[in-house]
Amino acid sequence: MTAATVMTSHRLVAMANQIANNVPSREGVAEQVAHHMQQFWTPPMRRELQLLAQSEPELFDAAVLDAVALAPV
Amino acid sequence: MSVWFVPKDAAAKSVGADQIAERLIAQGEVVIRTGSRGLLWLEPLVEWSDDRYGDRVGWCNVTAEQCLDVLPTSSDGNFLGAVDDLDYLARQQRWIFERVGIIDPLDGDDFLYRGGLAGLKRALAMTPNDVVEAIVASGLRGRGGAGFPAGIKWRTVAAQEPVAHAGSGAGAAKHKYICVNADEGDSGTFADRMLMEGDPFCLIEGMVIAAWAVGADLGIVYLRSEYPDAIATLEQALEQARERGWLGANILGSGFGFDIEIRIGAGSYVCGEETAMLESIEGRRGMVRVKPPLPAIKGLFGTPTVINNVLTMASVPSIMARGPEAYAALGHGRSCGTQVFQLAGNIARGGIVETAFGVTARALVHDFGGGTRSGRPVRAVQTGGPLGPYLAADELDVPMAYEALAEAGGMLGHGGLVVFDDTVDMLEQARFAMEFCAEESCGKCTPCRIGAVRGVEVLERIAAGDDAMQQQVLLRDLCEVMEMGSLCAMGGLTPKPVLSALNTFSEDFDRAGSKLIVRSGG
Amino acid sequence: MNSVQQFDPATDLGTPGVLSDAVVNVVIDGIEIQVPEGTSVMRAAAIAGAPVPKLCATEQLEAFGSCRLCLVEIEGRRGTPAACTTLCEPGMSVRTQSSQLDRLRKGVMELYISDHPLDCLTCSANGDCELQDMAGVVGLRTVRYGEGDNHLTAPTDASNPYFSFDASKCIVCSRCVRACDEVQGTFALTIAGRGFDSRVSPSEEQAFFDSECVSCGACVQACPTATLQEKRVIDVGVPTRQVKTTCAYCGVGCSFVAEMKGNEVVRMVPDKTGGANAGHSCVKGRFAWGYASHADRITEPMIREHREDSWQVVSWEQAIAFAAERFQTIQRVHGTDAIGGITSSRCTNEEVYVVQKMVRAAFGTNNVDTCARVCHSPTGYGLKQTFGTSAGTQDFASIDEADAIMVIGANPTDAHPVFGSRMKQRLRQGADLIVIDPRATDLVRSPHIVAKHHLPLMPGTNVAVLNAMAHVVVTEDLVADAFVAERCDATSFAHWKAFVALPENSPEAIAELAGLSPESIRHAARTYASAHNGAIYYGLGVTEHSQGSTMVMAMANLAMATGNIGRRGVGVNPLRGQNNVQGACDMGSFPHEFAGYRHVSDDSVRQQFADIWGVSLREDPGMRIPNMLDGAIAGHFRGLYVQGEDIAQSDPNTHHVTAALQAMDCVVVQDLFLNETAKYAHVFLPGTSFLEKDGTFTNAERRINRVRPVMPPRSGKAEWQVTCDLSAAMGYPMDYPNSAAIMDEIAALTPTFAGVSFSYLDKVGSVQWPCNDSAPLGTPIMHEQRFVRGSGQFMTTPYVPTDERTTRKYPLVLTTGRILSQYNVGAQTRRTDNQRWHGEDLLDIHESDAQLRGIANGDWIEVASRAGTTRLRARISSAIPAGVVYTTFHHPVSGTNVITTDNSDWATNCPEYKVTAVEVRPAGGMSP
Incomplete structure (x- = not known):
């Protein structure tokens, strides 16, 4: 991975964490995040997030990790 | 205890009344400052009585020097005797001016002693609607010039719901207004000023009655800046009226609330026109508004507003006190009650003559006024202010009443008569x-x-004799355009004096050819 | 009874029309006619075909009654009342002609002409002068007044760049003064002096340019003579033909009549039949269109191998072939999804539609996004979630019935001036105003208007403040229970109610962080909730935040809870920044949606498009602009087609944007000018100005307006044709005979547009979508019977502070906005005389912050954020609170977006332009 790709990958995680923080309901956050990504993210973005969830889970909010598991790519 | 009465009306002050009062006080005399009796050629007219409420004798044209060492006595050349018996006064019928010149204008007790508040008390004992109908029945007409029945105007305002100021937010307080137009701008008129300087409580009482009748909560008196004494007097009177409970939240314990503010205009003649006055009060340029809407429906700040002249409003207390029937019995035809005529110009005995409508112009000019001051023959009398027409010397037998005068080509206006020799x-x-x-x-x-x-x-051009006949045609055309086309009475009435001069005194306009023609009768 | 004659709708009927259920019958010159109660005699006469002469009257203004030319006779009435100020009464019989009236009118006209120059033949208004017309109508033949007092030598004020004021020709009708007051609401003009000395005076006897005048042109429009005249008309002469079209500046979408001489525009005149503007205009639409013929305009295609090379002018065919070849190569090497396109809100619906179609059908990807991404994407998201459709709920006229108007993060008097004027008209009638904005915008205090509540909140605390207002509504029993019960989803309402009622959402709890007093929030909430009709208008101060979408939902919640939705006078209304933001979004410009806001994953919808387009379509969402830029930096996104957007100037964090552009193999820019983005482009395709376009714009009220070409494209090709050519070169031909055919395809594929066609628009003027069989005349007010999504959905809106925090290093919050005379990145307005009002961007700073840093008014300062640094001049301002600084972004040299950051809305990635933590220090030295 180049520095540029690392930076943009980390942006993906930040975006996902931000979604988890902001979805309307505090119940079922992971489902909401998964649905949001399904609606608005390209499959490669979702795939990349999945990979990052395995390689750098410490960057992720717990709900996002759950969402990644829920979201089919 | 003997008392001296010295007027502090602006007309009396202008001829030394203040100095007389100072001298008398300096000599340990008791002096009460009053309004003017309205016999202006006699000012300063100083009166004396052995009791504050006793009969008075007077001296005319008193000078301060006269009071220097000795007090005026009945043997002085300017001793008048009993003032009330003076022919000029005795022949008047004073309703509005009944207290003017007699009381201390800022002494509420004096006001009460002379019958003040009788009208208001009677009104508060009646329903508002009955008060409106009493004014309708009295036949009182607006004294501003147009002569519109005051009671009908009140009826319209009474029928409206109060309205919030235009442009105020939801939930803003709702109002109706009583506006008194005291922008007395006609040359030769001074009755509003003398009333306000001589009996301000009378005006206040009239406004409170009007407010009760139509359900108004706020009043405004629109005064001109040229009347500093009237402004000061009215301001003090308002203050006292509030202290005495004649204004404010609970007037005379009735639970009815009303208060009055003064607004000062900057001396534009057109602000005497009621809608221009409203514009001015609202803080805008004093420009005439288009009617409708009538101010009675949408007036000051968009609220239902009674607009009356000072004399109209000041007529109300005595109408309520003495009864509308008595008032309606006075006058001439549909011009009911009394009018305050003001004699001015080239006249021997200028001043206030309050008498029933119907008196002839001749009686006013000659019997009251004593003809011209110059002693020369009267040539013309202008009625109705600077925009009123002229009556010729042989037209003076017309009764001074709205319809009769209009028929004769005259105009009652604000009741002024200006005499020319x-x-x-x-x-x-x-x-x-x-x-x-x-x-x-x-x-x-x-x-x-x-x-x-x-x-x-x-x-x-006519005066210079240039193309005078063509110019006269043009003048008449112009007068038609101004009379028929102007937005308000300012432009609409200007042709009146012009055309009446041109028609009645055409010889003065005939300067064609040269200035060789000498006017006859010169 | 004679029948009423037809009248030309262009005729000025003299006084405004009135709406009334009651009608009155009057007889005018023997013609019986029925008019709504409250109609003037003048208007009735004009309708009856017996127009009365007039000069001070125009139907754009309330009757004034000053010229006295319209005198009439009324049976049973004394005198000759003015027809303009006399209202029709039942049974009234009016005579408009008589020998007396002839005399009077002639007499009035004789007076006018006695004080007017007799230079008709050389006057710029010759042939277009009401005074001249009326002199003819009344038959004036001589003026008998010889030499007299006059104003013939009164001076001309030519200080305004666009119009001049020749006092010698003024007839003191006050139309200009009244237009400034009644229509524009600026109150810049007055009549100074009295009587014969009366004269029009800007502000306090100042020159127009130095006065409070905002150059909206209403006075020029209103002037019946050549007194207030466009300089263009003085220079060029009167126009010979006219074309109705739509302004291309802000989202108000004003209709204009382009008045032409050959292919040259003489002037743009606001169209009084315009649905959005009803005859009003602002300085941009009215005057600032000269950029279309500016020397900087590029009219020939250009290419270059490398972005370091100089541009080579080529033929259209060469340019298209070059671009297609590059894109195809990229796709071959890096995959289908390595390219994408950006559509422009400045372009027509048809132009946008073909670009997104090219991306989806010819490129074979959903990598299409639009510049609305950076402005109103949260509106689309938030309103869709709550109401079910991504659009404002009202027409502009709705505000005429609003009783409480809440303006949040918007500055309509500068950014949407024509609607701002309409709003001010309603406010002057007494509606309450609530302004929620860090800045004391002009609206907070303007002539005859004072905001009832101004909440100068800290940027970034919108959601907290709206939650607190909602807290007040639910805890003080201000909920419209019946509306909620009938129209909204009960479960979501219960959740929301419980949420906002939490103590942490009370005004007291959030007051400090928002920088407001709890009482001010409570009062504002009560005013809005208890108004008969409460309306919300908002702008980018709502959307351009990390919680932009949340805030849109918070406003929608509040409107639903208080029953302020689904009728006139209420609603949630985005004020769209650009002329066609709404349209660009409607047209399927977002990577996840087809036209009409339908998700690409919806099989049946996708099948419809696939059938008509004859190509299979992708079901997965494509990349948004920031994803594309990130992808470029990561190396997998390499080619971009940019239609009329200057992302290098307008998008945040300029360093990041330019790095991304630099990383791409092919950037195609379609624009009027060589903009900042074009510096990184390989292909430049010259675009067309709005004066050359044939299509439609959709404004902020969903109104579809026709844009008609007033001249042929200067580049020789319509923009949609260029896109079609590129698409064909990419292997997917799109054959449209004309742009009308594109709209026909849009209508066929988009249920909300089903009834729309050019021919229908040409017939009705404009229409608001949805326009289809169930709403053939369009839909001025949405959600009247039910919400588009069924029942209104409440969304809980937890306040999450932005990551962009102030620190000791960056202690101030920078927020950005627009001003009246300039427009966005200034590509158009900077190329007009509007420059004279705003030649540079300034940084507004509160006096205490300035003092602390030793900054004086006019000093050069350096503004630094975590993203970058730029230099501006400072202006000490009391319009912003301490701790906040403000600037505009109209000049590229200011580099405002060098300092804005990558932060964006959580749901839509709309950039957080409105909150950047910065430090400001004296720059020393001279300009950068």
Whole structure:
């Protein structure tokens, strides 16, 4: 991975964490995040997030990790 | 204890009344300052009584020097005897001016002693609707000039719901207003001023009655800045009225609330027109509004508003006190009650004559006024202010009443009469009317804004003998445009004096050919 | 009874029309006619075909009654009342002609002409002068007043760049003064002096340019003579033909009549039949269109091998072939999804539609996004979630019935001036105003208007403040229970109610962080909730935040809870920044949606498009602009087609944007000018100005307006044709005979547009979508019977502070906005005389912050954020609170977006332009 790709990958995680923080309901956050990504993210973005969830889970909010598991790519 | 009465009306002060009062006080005398009796040629008219409420004797044209060492005595040449018996006063019927010149205008007790508040008390004992109907029944008509029945106007306002100020937010307080137009701008008129300086509580009482009748909660008196004494007197009177519970949240314990503010205009003649006055009070340029909407429906700040002249409003207390029937019994035809005539110009005995409508102009000019001051023959009498027409010397038998005077080509206006002797140049008078209009025009409508200036120019051409006949045709055409086309009475009435001068005194306009023609009767 | 004659709708009927259920019958010159109660005699006469002469009257203004030319006779009435100020009464019989009236009118006209220059033949208004017309109508033949007092030598004020004021020709009708008051609401003009000395005066006897005048042109429009005249008309002469079209500046979408001489525009005149503007205009639409013929305009295609090379002018065919070849190569090497396109809100619906179609059908990807991404994407998201459709709920006229108007993060008097004027008209009638904005915008205090509540909140605390207002509504029993019960989803309402009622959402709890007093929030909430009609208008101060979408939902919640939705006078209304933001979004410009806001994953919808387009379509969402830029930096996104957007100037964090552009193999820019983005482009395709376009714009009220070409494209090709050519070169031909055919395809594929066609628009003027069989005349007010999504959905809106925090290093919050005379990145307005009002961007700073840093008014300062640094001049301002600084972004040299950051809305990635933590220090030295 180049520095540029690392930076943009980390942006993906930040975006996902931000979604988890902001979805309307505090119940079922992971489902909401998964649905949001399904609606608005390209499959490669979702795939990349999945990979990052395995390689750098410490960057992720717990709900996002759950969402990644829920979201089919 | 003997008391001296010295007027502090502006007219008396202008001829030394203050110095007389100072001298008397300096000599340890008790002095009460009053309004003026309205016999202006006699000012300063100083009165004395052995008791504050006793009969009075008077001296006319008193000078301060006269009071220097000795007090005036009945042997002085200017001793008048009992003032109330003076023919000029005895022949009047004073309703509005009943207390003016007699009481200390700022002494509420004096006011009460002389019958003040009787009308208000009676009104508060009646339903508002009955008060409105009493005013309708009295036949009282607006004294501003148009002569519209005051009671009908009140009825319209009474029928409206209060309204919040235009542009105020939801939930803003709702109001109706009583506006008194005290922008007395006609030359030769001074009755509003003398009433406000001589009996301000009378005006306040009238406004409270009006407010009760129509359900208004706020009152405004629109005064001109040229009347500093009237402003000061009215301000103090309002303060006292609030202290005494004659104004405020609970007037005379009735639970009814009403208060009055003074607004000062900057001396534009056109602000005497009621809608221009409203504009001015609202803080805008004093320009005439288009009617409708009538101010009675949508007036000050968009609220239902009674607008009456000072004399109209000041007529109300005595009508309520003495009864509308008594008032309606006075007068001439549909002109009921009394009018406050003001005699001015070239006149021997100028001043206030309050008497029932129907008195002839001749009686006013000759019997009251004593003819011209110059002693020369009367040539013309202008009625109704600077925009009123002229009556010729042989037309003075007309009864002074709205309809009768209008039929004779005259105009009652605010009740002023200005007398001219036979040296007057009526073309110059016509020119003056146009110039006055040009000077005072608000500039909104074309006939007045441009027409008045052109009128002056045309009259100057006639005076110079340039193409005089053609110019007279043009003058008549212009007068038609101004009369029929102007937005308000300012431009609409200017042709009146011009045309009456041209028609009645055509010899003054006939300068064609040369200035060789000498006016006859000169 | 004679029949009423037809009248030309262009005729000025003299006084405004009135709406009334009651009618009155009057007889005018023997013609019986029925008019709504409250109609003037003048208007009735004009309708009856017996127009009365007039000069001070125009139907754009309330009757004034000053010229006295319209005198008439009324049976049974004394005198000759003015027809303009006399209202029709039942049974009234009016005579408009008589010998007396002839005399009077002639007499009035004689007075006018006695003080007017007799230079008709050389006057710029010759042939277009009401005074001249009326002199003819009344038959004036001589002026008998000889030489007299006059204004013939009164001076001309030519200080305004666009129009001049020749006082010698003024007839003091006050139309200009009244237009400034009644229509524009600026109150810049007055009549100074009295009587014959009356004269029009800007502000306090100042020159127009130095006065409070905002150059909206209403006075020029209103002037019946050549007194207030466009300089263009003085220079060029009167126009010979006219074309109705739509302004291309802000989202108000004003209709204009382009008045032409050959192919040259003489002037743009606001169209009084315009649905959005009803005859009003602002300085941009009215005057600032000269950029279309500016020397900087590029009219020939250009290419270059490398972005370091100089541009080579080529033929259209060469340019298209070059671009297609590059894109195809990229796709071959890096995959289908390595390219994408950006559509422009400045372009027509048809132009946008073909670009997104090219991306989806010819490129074979959903990598299409639009510049609305950076402005109103949260509106689309938030309103869709709550109401069910991504659009404002009202027409502009709705505000005429609003009783409480809440303006949040918007500055309509500068950014949407024509609607701002309409709003001010309603406010002057007494509606309450609530302004929620860090800045004391002009609206907070303007002539005859004072905001009832101004909440100068800290940027970034919108959601907290709206939650607190909602807290007040639910805890003080201000909920419209019946509306909620009938129209909204009960479960979501219960959740929301419980949420906002939490103590942490009370005004007291959030007051400090928002920088407001709890009482001010409570009062504002009560005013909005208890108004008969409460309306919300908002702008980018709502959307351009990390919680932009949340805030849109918070406003929608509040409107639903208080029953302020689904009728006139209420609603949630985005004020769209650009002329066609709404349209660009409607047209399927977002990577996840087809036209009409339908998700690409919806099989049946996708099938419809696939059938008509004859190509299979992708079901997965494509990349948004920031994803594309990130992808470029990561190396997998390499080619971009940019339609009329200057992302290098307008998008945040300029360093990041330019790095991304630099990383791409092919950037195609379609624009009027060589903009900042074009510096990184390989292909430049010259675009067309709005004066050359044939299509439609959709404004902020969903109104579809026709844009008609007033001249042929200067580049020789319509923009949609260029896109079609590129698409064909990419292997997917799109054959449209004309742009009308594109709209026909849009209508066929988009249920909300089903009834729309050019021919229908040409017939009705404009229409608001949805326009289809169930709403053939369009839909001025949405959600009247039910919400588009069924029942209104409440969304809980937890306040999450932005990551962009102030620190000791960056202690101030920078927020950005627009001003009246300039427009966005200034590509158009900077190329007009509007430059004279705003030649540079300034940084507004509160006096205490300035003092602390030793900054004086006019000093050069350096503004630094975590993203970058730029230099501006400082202006000490009391319009912003301490701790906040403000600037505009109209000049590229200012580099405002060098300092804005990558932060964006959580749901839509709309950039957080409105909150950047910065430090400001004196720059020393001279300009950068």
